[in-house]
Amino acid sequence: MLEDKLTQTFAALADPTRRAMLARLSQGEANVSELAQPFIKTMSLPAITKHVKVLERAGLITKSRDAQWRPCKLRGAGLRDAADWVGQYRAFWEESFDRLDAYLKETAGKKSRKKKSDALLQ
Amino acid sequence: MLEDKLTQTFAALADPTRRAMLARLSQGEANVSELAQPFIKTMSLPAITKHVKVLERAGLITKSRDAQWRPCKLRGAGLRDAADWVGQYRAFWEESFDRLDAYLKETAGKKSRKKKSDALLQ
DNA sequence: CAGTTAATTAACCATTTGGTTTATTATGCC
DNA sequence: GGCATAATAAACCAAATGGTTAATTAACTG
Known part of the structure; x- marks a missing residue:
């Protein structure tokens, strides 16, 4: 995926209105005015249109x-992609670890209580 | 997690410089000038400071x-959290599915070839 | 103390973002 | 055709973002 696309994706997710729209869409298709419904008291329809476009x-x-x-x-x-x-x-969020520890577990380890540490980065 | 915090998190991820900094930090601690090193030809140090703060x-x-x-x-x-x-x-990205199908698999199913569909939304 | 290095702060600027209102397009219906 | 509905476009605005340069703070070093 293009670097820039990932930027656009994260930027799109960085807005509660848009995340709520995705949540709505996870329950099924919806047209623009249906997506607008929860917000229409506090936001104009053109604003909704813009969010949808993002x-x-x-x-x-x-x-x-x-x-x-x-x-x-x-x-x-x-x-x-996100x-x-x-x-x-x-x-980095699966409990205690460090790269050496992870390496040992992945290759030779068998008794360590810690979780696996995946290879990171490209 | 607070709604707003998630917004801040995604916004922070929506920048290639900041994502590169996270990539660098995944290999170990680094101070600000070390984080700056790949960018210092194209960006000032105060700009780096700001990214770090974000x-x-x-x-x-x-x-x-x-x-x-x-x-x-x-x-x-x-x-x-992200x-x-x-x-x-x-x-929604794990191949063919629909919510009913997922429900059946999670509760009674045992032979379906499709992957599991987690419960969505709060 | 004087100088150097690491980092931040302040002030500023251009662009982007998220919203508005008003006008327009496109479709279906009587 | 005339009207209502769905959605978009255009023009505008305020605030946030991402950058700059210049100045400042803080710590070590000779």
């Missing part, structure tokens, strides 16, 4: 056409 | 003091 350009959703409606659907691959990037660092 | 405020790194140096280290919990959020959507 999600679309980031590859997190796809938008199609049905008469005057624009049904949107979640695009798993977009979220997977998950894959973050996943590189899994070893 | 990472720190997002909870992705911690910074301590050693004389005039400021050793930084990766904070796994910050990345885990990973956990994205992980809610795992079902």
Whole structure:
């Protein structure tokens, strides 16, 4: 994945309105006004349109056409790219570890109580 | 985790310079000028300082003091929070699925070839 | 103490972001 | 055709972001 695409993806996720839209879409397709519904008291429709566009350009959703409606659907691959990037660092939140320890466990170890430390970075 | 903290975390990840800094820190502690090293031809030190501060405020790194140096280290919990959020959507990138199918597999199923679909959303 | 190194602060600037209001496009319906 | 609905576009604005340069703080070193 392009460096810049990942930037767009994380930027798109860095907004609670857009994350709520993804949450809504995880329950099924929705058109723009349906996505707008929870926010329409506090935000204009053009603002919603913009948020949807950010999600679309980031590859997190796809938008199609049905008469005057624009049904949107979640695009798993977009979220997977973000998950894959973050996943590189899994070893850093899986309890106690250090790289040597991890190396020993992965190669020769068998009795250590600590969890595995994945290879990190490209 | 606070809604707003997640926003800060994703915003911090939405920059290639900052992601590169995290990559560097995944190989071990580094102080600010060490983090700056790959960028110092193209960016001033105050710019680096600002990036480091964004990472720190997002909870992705911690910074301590050693004389005039400021050793930084990766904070796994910050990345885990991001990973956990994205992980809610795992079902959407793990091949063919739908919520009913997932439900059946998780509760009664035993022979389905499809991968598991986690419960989504709060 | 004087000088050097590490890092930050302050003030500033351009661009991007997230919102607004008003106007427009496109579709379906009577 | 005329009207209502769904969505977008355009123009604008304030605040945030990502950078700069110049000045400052803090610590070590000779």
